[in-house]
Amino acid sequence: MPIETRQFACLADNYGYLIRDRETGAVAAIDTPDVGAINNQLDAAGWRLTHILNTHHHWDHAGGNLALKDKWGCKIIGPKAEAAQIPGLDVAVGDGDMVMFGASKATVYDTPGHTSGHIIFHFAEDAAAFVGDTIFAMGCGRLFEGTAEQMWASLSKIAALPPQTKLYCAHEYTQANAAFALSVDPTNPQLQSRAREVDRLRAEGTPTIPTDVAIELQTNPFLRAAAPGLQAALGMSGASAVEVFAETRRRKDNF
Ligand code: ZN
Ligand code: FE
Numbered sequence: 001m002p003i004e005t006r007q008f009a010c011l012a013d014n015y016g017y018l019i020r021d022r023e024t025g026a027v028a029a030i031d032t033p034d035v036g037a038i039n040n041q042l043d044a045a046g047w048r049l050t051h052i053l054n055t056h057h058h059w060d061h062a063g064g065n066l067a068l069k070d071k072w073g074c075k076i077i078g079p080k081a082e083a084a085q086i087p088g089l090d091v092a093v094g095d096g097d098m099v100m101f102g103a104s105k106a107t108v109y110d111t112p113g114h115t116s117g118h119i120i121f122h123f124a125e126d127a128a129a130f131v132g133d134t135i136f137a138m139g140c141g142r143l144f145e146g147t148a149e150q151m152w153a154s155l156s157k158i159a160a161l162p163p164q165t166k167l168y169c170a171h172e173y174t175q176a177n178a179a180f181a182l183s184v185d186p187t188n189p190q191l192q193s194r195a196r197e198v199d200r201l202r203a204e205g206t207p208t209i210p211t212d213v214a215i216e217l218q219t220n221p222f223l224r225a226a227a228p229g230l231q232a233a234l235g236m237s238g239a240s241a242v243e244v245f246a247e248t249r250r251r252k253d254n255f
Contacts, residue, residue, distance in 0.1 A: 002023060002103060003020060003021055003123060004022055005018070005019050006020075007207065008037060009207070011033050011060060013171050014033040015169065015171065015207070016033050017029070018030075018045070019101070020045075021103055024102035025047075025048075026101055026104075027049050027051070028052065028101055029074075030121070030168065031061040031062065032067075032068055033060045033063070033064065034064065038064065049068060049074045050072070050102075051076075052076045052077065053078070053099070053101070053121055054089075055078075055118060055119055055120060055130065055132025056114065056115040056133065057082045061170065062078070066088050076088045076089050076090045077093060077099055078091075078092065079110075079119040080092035080093055080094040080117065082116070093108045093119065094110055095109055096109075104123060105125075108121060108122075109154075111131070111158070112145070112146040113141060113151025114140075114141030114142060114144055114146065114151070115133075115146070116146055119132075127164050129168065130168045131158060131169055132169075133169075133170050133171065135158050135167060135169060135220070135222070135223075136174065136177055137167075137178075137209060137216070137220075138174060138177035138219055138221070140249070148246035149242055152241065155222055155245075158213065158223075159213065162213065163214035163217070164212060166211075167216065168209065169209050169210070172208065175198055175208075178191075178194065178199075179195075180255045181221045184221050184233055185233060186233060188224075188227075194215065194218075221248050222245060225241040225242070226241045230244070234251075
């Protein structure tokens with residue numbers, strides 16, 4: 001396992017992640033939601049920040065870039081299509097690019113929808129993907145800048161990763177997402193049992209992230225636009241996956 005991951009809750013409902021390449025000791029922050037929390041985690045681990053990997057330009061993802069760069073002199077890698085909006089960006093990357101992080105490597109995928117230039121980082125050897133605000137446990141990001149067609153294509157890229165791939169999402173939205181998912185996919189037995197499990201975990205204050213591709217394929221309504229049970233519950237039997245996805249997203253916006 002070339003990378004070691006340190007996960008921490010910060011701000012209202014964000015997760016921050018620090019990853020360390022075991023071979024070289026390189027350390028990256030995945031996004032920069034909270035400078036104080038990131039520095040505390042670095043201190044606690046005895047790690048020095050060498051990289052920032054940004055998924056998109058929102059303040060709770062790139063807002064800490066300059067303060068961290070100032071302190072650590074780290075290299076900032078982020079989305080080419082949002083280059084002008086990523087503070088301190090050094091290396092702009094896009095779909096299919098390979099990012100070297102120490103001796104570890106990640107493949108970049110463009111996942112527009114939440115923002116127009118959102119990217120994710122897939123560390124194939126570690127079966128891990130840092131997905132920002134594209135997918136959440138049983139949910140997906142709001143369409144602030146992109147279209148339903150774009151987001152469906154972006155989510156389809158994540159759905160096509162190996163099923164055991166861990167998905168490191170940027171927010172703990174799981175319990176609210178489960179309530180919505182049950183409203184559109186009420187007959188899904190895996191979803192019913194997952195929702196109960198999530199209630200139990202959250203009652204203890206346990207994170208429900210990371211999730212993985214396999215469980216999202218079974219329970220995330222935004223990946224299940226072609227599932228007959230979900231289509232029937234929406235009154236959209238036989239509709240195209242994109243249409244069903246778009247309607248599901250609209251309903252979630254008003255849930
Ligand atoms: Zn965002
Ligand atoms: Fe966010």
